[in-house]
Amino acid sequence: MGDSNKGDTLRLPNGDALTGDEVKSPFLIGVAGGTASGKSTVCKKIMEQLGQAEMDHTQRQVVAISQDSFYRELTAAEKAKAQKGLFNFDHPDAFNEELMYDTLQDILKGHKVKIPGYDYRTNSLDFENMLVIYPADVVLFEGILVFYFPKIRDLFHMKLFVDTDSDTRLARRVPRDINERGRDLDAVLTQYMTFVKPAFEEFCSPTKKFADVIIPRGADNTVAIDLIVQHIRDFLNNRSRPGSTGNMALYMNLDLNASGIMGPDHFGNGTYNAIRRFSTLCKELNMQGNFFFDTNKNLPHH
Protein backbone atom coordinates (compact mmCIF):
# COMPACT_ATOMS: atom_id res chain seq x y z
CA MET A 1 0.00 0.00 0.00
CA GLY A 2 1.39 3.41 -0.86
CA ASP A 3 2.20 6.13 1.64
CA SER A 4 -0.99 7.92 0.73
CA ASN A 5 -2.90 5.41 2.87
CA LYS A 6 -0.79 5.83 6.00
CA GLY A 7 -2.95 7.02 8.88
CA ASP A 8 -6.18 5.91 7.21
CA THR A 9 -8.59 4.05 9.43
CA LEU A 10 -8.79 0.44 8.27
CA ARG A 11 -12.36 -0.71 7.95
CA LEU A 12 -14.39 -3.86 7.55
CA PRO A 13 -16.68 -3.82 4.50
CA ASN A 14 -19.61 -2.79 6.70
CA GLY A 15 -17.72 0.28 7.87
CA ASP A 16 -16.59 -0.93 11.33
CA ALA A 17 -13.09 0.25 12.14
CA LEU A 18 -10.16 -2.09 12.67
CA THR A 19 -7.26 -1.10 14.83
CA GLY A 20 -3.88 -2.37 16.05
CA ASP A 21 -3.34 -6.11 15.85
CA GLU A 22 -6.65 -6.61 14.07
CA VAL A 23 -5.44 -5.23 10.73
CA LYS A 24 -4.70 -8.67 9.26
CA SER A 25 -8.29 -8.92 8.18
CA PRO A 26 -9.04 -11.53 5.52
CA PHE A 27 -10.53 -10.80 2.15
CA LEU A 28 -14.04 -12.25 2.42
CA ILE A 29 -15.68 -13.72 -0.68
CA GLY A 30 -19.35 -14.77 -0.66
CA VAL A 31 -20.32 -17.60 -3.01
CA ALA A 32 -24.08 -17.96 -3.51
CA GLY A 33 -26.20 -20.01 -5.91
CA GLY A 34 -29.02 -22.52 -5.94
CA THR A 35 -28.75 -25.97 -4.46
CA ALA A 36 -26.27 -28.20 -6.34
CA SER A 37 -25.21 -25.31 -8.57
CA GLY A 38 -21.60 -26.18 -7.84
CA LYS A 39 -20.76 -23.71 -5.06
CA SER A 40 -18.63 -26.18 -3.08
CA THR A 41 -17.05 -27.50 -6.25
CA VAL A 42 -16.13 -23.98 -7.37
CA CYS A 43 -14.60 -23.27 -3.93
CA LYS A 44 -12.73 -26.59 -4.04
CA LYS A 45 -11.33 -25.81 -7.48
CA ILE A 46 -10.21 -22.37 -6.36
CA MET A 47 -8.48 -23.91 -3.32
CA GLU A 48 -6.84 -26.62 -5.44
CA GLN A 49 -5.55 -24.21 -8.04
CA LEU A 50 -4.08 -22.07 -5.30
CA GLY A 51 -2.34 -25.13 -3.85
CA GLN A 52 -4.35 -24.83 -0.63
CA ALA A 53 -6.37 -28.05 -0.66
CA GLU A 54 -3.48 -30.33 0.26
CA MET A 55 -2.10 -27.91 2.83
CA ASP A 56 -2.44 -28.40 6.57
CA HIS A 57 -5.51 -26.53 7.92
CA THR A 58 -3.43 -24.39 10.22
CA GLN A 59 -1.26 -23.14 7.34
CA ARG A 60 -3.86 -22.30 4.71
CA GLN A 61 -3.97 -18.82 3.22
CA VAL A 62 -7.37 -19.54 1.69
CA VAL A 63 -10.19 -21.34 3.52
CA ALA A 64 -13.76 -22.23 2.56
CA ILE A 65 -16.71 -22.34 4.96
CA SER A 66 -20.25 -23.56 4.31
CA GLN A 67 -23.39 -21.73 5.39
CA ASP A 68 -24.77 -25.12 6.41
CA SER A 69 -22.75 -24.81 9.64
CA PHE A 70 -25.17 -22.01 10.54
CA TYR A 71 -28.45 -23.87 10.31
CA ARG A 72 -30.22 -23.22 13.59
CA GLU A 73 -30.78 -26.08 15.99
CA LEU A 74 -34.23 -27.60 15.53
CA THR A 75 -36.81 -28.21 18.23
CA ALA A 76 -37.91 -31.83 18.75
CA ALA A 77 -41.08 -31.15 16.74
CA GLU A 78 -39.11 -29.58 13.88
CA LYS A 79 -36.69 -32.49 13.90
CA ALA A 80 -39.56 -34.94 13.56
CA LYS A 81 -40.84 -32.92 10.59
CA ALA A 82 -37.35 -32.82 9.05
CA GLN A 83 -37.05 -36.60 9.26
CA LYS A 84 -40.21 -36.84 7.16
CA GLY A 85 -38.93 -34.26 4.66
CA LEU A 86 -41.47 -31.72 5.91
CA PHE A 87 -39.11 -29.03 7.19
CA ASN A 88 -38.13 -26.13 4.96
CA PHE A 89 -34.31 -25.94 5.00
CA ASP A 90 -34.37 -23.47 2.14
CA HIS A 91 -36.18 -20.70 4.02
CA PRO A 92 -34.11 -17.90 5.61
CA ASP A 93 -35.69 -18.72 9.00
CA ALA A 94 -33.87 -22.05 8.97
CA PHE A 95 -30.57 -20.22 9.55
CA ASN A 96 -29.09 -18.63 12.65
CA GLU A 97 -28.45 -15.19 11.18
CA GLU A 98 -26.96 -13.67 14.32
CA LEU A 99 -24.44 -16.45 14.82
CA MET A 100 -23.48 -16.30 11.16
CA TYR A 101 -22.95 -12.54 11.41
CA ASP A 102 -20.97 -12.69 14.66
CA THR A 103 -18.77 -15.50 13.34
CA LEU A 104 -17.99 -13.64 10.12
CA GLN A 105 -17.17 -10.53 12.15
CA ASP A 106 -14.77 -12.57 14.26
CA ILE A 107 -13.18 -13.97 11.10
CA LEU A 108 -12.83 -10.46 9.67
CA LYS A 109 -11.09 -9.41 12.88
CA GLY A 110 -8.52 -12.12 12.25
CA HIS A 111 -9.71 -14.37 15.07
CA LYS A 112 -9.62 -18.16 15.07
CA VAL A 113 -13.18 -19.53 15.16
CA LYS A 114 -14.78 -22.92 15.69
CA ILE A 115 -17.90 -23.95 13.84
CA PRO A 116 -19.82 -27.22 13.83
CA GLY A 117 -19.99 -29.53 10.83
CA TYR A 118 -23.41 -30.46 9.43
CA ASP A 119 -24.92 -33.92 9.29
CA TYR A 120 -27.52 -34.11 6.50
CA ARG A 121 -28.54 -37.62 7.51
CA THR A 122 -29.74 -36.44 10.91
CA ASN A 123 -30.55 -32.87 9.82
CA SER A 124 -28.45 -31.51 12.63
CA LEU A 125 -25.31 -29.62 13.48
CA ASP A 126 -22.41 -31.93 14.25
CA PHE A 127 -20.76 -30.62 17.41
CA GLU A 128 -18.63 -33.77 17.62
CA ASN A 129 -16.80 -32.63 14.51
CA MET A 130 -16.04 -28.99 15.11
CA LEU A 131 -14.17 -27.25 12.29
CA VAL A 132 -11.42 -24.91 13.42
CA ILE A 133 -11.06 -21.97 11.06
CA TYR A 134 -7.61 -20.49 11.46
CA PRO A 135 -6.95 -16.88 10.44
CA ALA A 136 -6.40 -16.78 6.68
CA ASP A 137 -5.83 -14.21 3.96
CA VAL A 138 -8.89 -15.16 1.94
CA VAL A 139 -12.10 -16.72 3.24
CA LEU A 140 -14.74 -18.17 0.91
CA PHE A 141 -18.20 -18.40 2.48
CA GLU A 142 -20.62 -20.45 0.38
CA GLY A 143 -24.31 -21.19 0.67
CA ILE A 144 -27.75 -20.83 -0.89
CA LEU A 145 -28.64 -17.70 1.10
CA VAL A 146 -25.34 -15.99 1.86
CA PHE A 147 -26.53 -12.82 0.08
CA TYR A 148 -30.04 -12.89 1.52
CA PHE A 149 -29.41 -11.18 4.88
CA PRO A 150 -28.44 -7.53 4.28
CA LYS A 151 -26.14 -7.30 7.34
CA ILE A 152 -24.24 -10.38 6.20
CA ARG A 153 -24.24 -9.39 2.55
CA ASP A 154 -22.52 -6.15 3.47
CA LEU A 155 -19.62 -8.02 5.04
CA PHE A 156 -18.36 -9.42 1.74
CA HIS A 157 -15.56 -7.77 -0.18
CA MET A 158 -16.55 -9.72 -3.26
CA LYS A 159 -19.72 -11.59 -4.18
CA LEU A 160 -19.87 -14.50 -6.63
CA PHE A 161 -23.07 -16.16 -7.83
CA VAL A 162 -22.82 -19.64 -9.31
CA ASP A 163 -25.48 -19.73 -11.99
CA THR A 164 -26.32 -23.25 -13.13
CA ASP A 165 -29.66 -24.01 -14.77
CA SER A 166 -32.29 -25.66 -12.62
CA ASP A 167 -32.53 -28.90 -14.65
CA THR A 168 -28.84 -29.50 -14.19
CA ARG A 169 -29.08 -28.66 -10.50
CA LEU A 170 -31.95 -31.09 -9.95
CA ALA A 171 -30.15 -33.78 -11.96
CA ARG A 172 -27.15 -33.33 -9.65
CA ARG A 173 -29.08 -33.00 -6.42
CA VAL A 174 -31.00 -36.25 -6.81
CA PRO A 175 -27.98 -38.61 -6.90
CA ARG A 176 -26.07 -36.50 -4.37
CA ASP A 177 -28.89 -36.57 -1.82
CA ILE A 178 -29.43 -40.29 -2.34
CA ASN A 179 -25.76 -41.28 -2.25
CA GLU A 180 -24.32 -38.76 0.19
CA ARG A 181 -27.20 -37.46 2.27
CA GLY A 182 -29.11 -40.68 2.98
CA ARG A 183 -32.36 -39.82 1.16
CA ASP A 184 -34.61 -41.83 -1.14
CA LEU A 185 -35.84 -40.66 -4.53
CA ASP A 186 -39.39 -39.90 -3.42
CA ALA A 187 -38.23 -37.81 -0.48
CA VAL A 188 -35.75 -35.84 -2.62
CA LEU A 189 -38.35 -35.03 -5.27
CA THR A 190 -41.09 -34.16 -2.78
CA GLN A 191 -38.75 -31.87 -0.80
CA TYR A 192 -37.58 -30.29 -4.04
CA MET A 193 -41.09 -29.52 -5.30
CA THR A 194 -42.49 -28.48 -1.89
CA PHE A 195 -39.66 -26.39 -0.52
CA VAL A 196 -36.46 -26.19 -2.53
CA LYS A 197 -37.77 -24.90 -5.85
CA PRO A 198 -40.23 -22.31 -4.46
CA ALA A 199 -37.66 -21.05 -1.94
CA PHE A 200 -35.01 -20.78 -4.65
CA GLU A 201 -37.34 -18.57 -6.67
CA GLU A 202 -38.41 -16.47 -3.69
CA PHE A 203 -35.19 -16.10 -1.68
CA CYS A 204 -32.09 -17.26 -3.54
CA SER A 205 -32.52 -16.30 -7.18
CA PRO A 206 -33.34 -12.62 -6.39
CA THR A 207 -29.96 -12.29 -4.63
CA LYS A 208 -28.15 -12.77 -7.94
CA LYS A 209 -28.52 -9.04 -8.46
CA PHE A 210 -26.14 -8.41 -5.55
CA ALA A 211 -23.32 -10.41 -7.13
CA ASP A 212 -20.22 -8.71 -8.45
CA VAL A 213 -19.45 -11.71 -10.59
CA ILE A 214 -21.90 -14.27 -11.98
CA ILE A 215 -20.37 -17.60 -13.01
CA PRO A 216 -22.51 -19.36 -15.62
CA ARG A 217 -22.18 -23.18 -15.62
CA GLY A 218 -20.38 -23.26 -12.27
CA ALA A 219 -17.26 -25.38 -12.05
CA ASP A 220 -17.37 -26.14 -15.79
CA ASN A 221 -16.53 -22.51 -16.41
CA THR A 222 -12.78 -22.92 -16.17
CA VAL A 223 -12.16 -19.51 -17.70
CA ALA A 224 -14.07 -17.77 -14.92
CA ILE A 225 -12.40 -19.89 -12.24
CA ASP A 226 -8.94 -19.21 -13.68
CA LEU A 227 -9.68 -15.52 -13.61
CA ILE A 228 -10.87 -15.56 -10.01
CA VAL A 229 -7.83 -17.62 -9.01
CA GLN A 230 -5.52 -15.16 -10.74
CA HIS A 231 -7.26 -12.33 -8.98
CA ILE A 232 -6.80 -13.96 -5.57
CA ARG A 233 -3.15 -14.70 -6.43
CA ASP A 234 -2.58 -11.04 -7.21
CA PHE A 235 -4.01 -10.08 -3.85
CA LEU A 236 -2.00 -12.68 -1.97
CA ASN A 237 1.15 -11.43 -3.69
CA ASN A 238 0.24 -7.86 -2.92
CA ARG A 239 -0.41 -8.67 0.70
CA SER A 240 2.99 -10.26 1.15
CA ARG A 241 4.70 -7.29 -0.50
CA PRO A 242 6.93 -5.25 1.85
CA GLY A 243 5.09 -2.10 2.87
CA SER A 244 1.63 -3.59 2.47
CA THR A 245 -0.64 -2.97 5.46
CA GLY A 246 -2.04 -6.44 4.84
CA ASN A 247 -5.52 -5.02 4.59
CA MET A 248 -7.42 -6.60 1.74
CA ALA A 249 -10.45 -4.37 2.13
CA LEU A 250 -8.52 -1.28 1.13
CA TYR A 251 -7.26 -3.16 -1.87
CA MET A 252 -10.50 -4.68 -3.07
CA ASN A 253 -13.43 -2.36 -2.51
CA LEU A 254 -13.05 -0.53 -5.74
CA ASP A 255 -15.46 0.58 -8.34
CA LEU A 256 -13.46 -0.40 -11.39
CA ASN A 257 -15.67 1.64 -13.68
CA ALA A 258 -14.67 4.66 -11.69
CA SER A 259 -10.99 3.91 -12.22
CA GLY A 260 -10.55 7.48 -13.35
CA ILE A 261 -10.54 8.45 -9.70
CA MET A 262 -7.48 6.40 -8.95
CA GLY A 263 -4.14 6.27 -10.57
CA PRO A 264 -0.77 4.62 -10.05
CA ASP A 265 -0.14 6.99 -7.13
CA HIS A 266 -3.23 5.95 -5.24
CA PHE A 267 -2.01 2.40 -4.64
CA GLY A 268 1.32 0.82 -5.41
CA ASN A 269 1.96 0.23 -9.13
CA GLY A 270 1.61 -3.56 -8.66
CA THR A 271 -1.82 -3.15 -7.15
CA TYR A 272 -2.91 -0.69 -9.75
CA ASN A 273 -1.78 -2.94 -12.59
CA ALA A 274 -3.48 -5.96 -11.06
CA ILE A 275 -6.75 -4.08 -10.83
CA ARG A 276 -6.44 -2.87 -14.41
CA ARG A 277 -5.66 -6.39 -15.61
CA PHE A 278 -8.68 -7.74 -13.75
CA SER A 279 -10.93 -5.03 -15.12
CA THR A 280 -9.80 -5.63 -18.70
CA LEU A 281 -10.14 -9.40 -18.42
CA CYS A 282 -13.63 -9.06 -16.97
CA LYS A 283 -14.73 -6.89 -19.85
CA GLU A 284 -13.34 -9.39 -22.38
CA LEU A 285 -14.86 -12.40 -20.66
CA ASN A 286 -18.17 -10.64 -20.33
CA MET A 287 -18.26 -10.34 -24.09
CA GLN A 288 -17.43 -14.04 -24.49
CA GLY A 289 -20.28 -15.03 -22.16
CA ASN A 290 -17.93 -16.76 -19.73
CA PHE A 291 -18.42 -14.37 -16.94
CA PHE A 292 -20.67 -11.54 -15.94
CA PHE A 293 -19.01 -8.79 -14.05
CA ASP A 294 -20.69 -6.01 -12.18
CA THR A 295 -18.98 -3.36 -10.10
CA ASN A 296 -19.60 -3.48 -6.39
CA LYS A 297 -21.88 -0.55 -5.84
CA ASN A 298 -22.74 -1.53 -2.27
CA LEU A 299 -19.30 -1.29 -0.81
CA PRO A 300 -17.83 2.14 -1.14
CA HIS A 301 -15.73 1.81 2.05
CA HIS A 302 -12.10 2.34 1.16
Ligand SMILES: Nc1ncnc2c1ncn2[C@@H]1O[C@H](COP(=O)(O)OP(=O)(O)O)[C@@H](O)[C@H]1O
Ligand atom coordinates in the same frame (compact mmCIF):
# COMPACT_ATOMS: atom_id res chain seq x y z
N1 LIG B 1 -19.35 -29.18 -13.26
C1 LIG B 1 -19.85 -30.30 -12.74
N2 LIG B 1 -19.98 -31.40 -13.47
C2 LIG B 1 -20.50 -32.55 -12.95
N3 LIG B 1 -20.89 -32.65 -11.66
C3 LIG B 1 -20.78 -31.58 -10.88
C4 LIG B 1 -20.25 -30.34 -11.36
N4 LIG B 1 -20.27 -29.44 -10.36
C5 LIG B 1 -20.78 -30.08 -9.30
N5 LIG B 1 -21.07 -31.35 -9.59
C6 LIG B 1 -21.67 -32.36 -8.69
O1 LIG B 1 -22.97 -31.89 -8.36
C7 LIG B 1 -23.25 -32.06 -7.00
C8 LIG B 1 -23.48 -30.71 -6.36
O2 LIG B 1 -22.29 -29.94 -6.46
P1 LIG B 1 -21.83 -29.01 -5.25
O3 LIG B 1 -20.56 -28.38 -5.62
O4 LIG B 1 -21.88 -29.78 -3.97
O5 LIG B 1 -23.00 -27.95 -5.29
P2 LIG B 1 -23.49 -26.92 -4.15
O6 LIG B 1 -22.34 -26.70 -3.23
O7 LIG B 1 -23.88 -25.71 -4.92
O8 LIG B 1 -24.66 -27.59 -3.51
C9 LIG B 1 -22.03 -32.79 -6.40
O9 LIG B 1 -22.30 -34.17 -6.39
C10 LIG B 1 -20.91 -32.47 -7.37
O10 LIG B 1 -19.94 -33.48 -7.42
Ligand SMILES: O=c1ccn([C@@H]2O[C@H](COP(=O)(O)O)[C@@H](O)[C@H]2O)c(=O)[nH]1
Ligand atom coordinates in the same frame (compact mmCIF):
# COMPACT_ATOMS: atom_id res chain seq x y z
O1 LIG C 1 -30.82 -31.10 6.86
C1 LIG C 1 -30.79 -30.57 5.74
C2 LIG C 1 -30.15 -29.35 5.48
C3 LIG C 1 -30.14 -28.85 4.21
N1 LIG C 1 -30.74 -29.52 3.21
C4 LIG C 1 -30.71 -28.97 1.84
O2 LIG C 1 -29.40 -28.58 1.53
C5 LIG C 1 -29.46 -27.56 0.54
C6 LIG C 1 -28.31 -26.60 0.73
O3 LIG C 1 -27.08 -27.25 0.50
P1 LIG C 1 -26.43 -27.21 -0.97
O4 LIG C 1 -25.11 -27.89 -0.76
O5 LIG C 1 -26.30 -25.78 -1.35
O6 LIG C 1 -27.33 -27.95 -1.89
C7 LIG C 1 -30.79 -26.86 0.69
O7 LIG C 1 -31.39 -26.76 -0.57
C8 LIG C 1 -31.58 -27.77 1.63
O8 LIG C 1 -32.77 -28.19 1.03
C9 LIG C 1 -31.37 -30.70 3.44
O9 LIG C 1 -31.93 -31.31 2.51
N2 LIG C 1 -31.37 -31.20 4.70
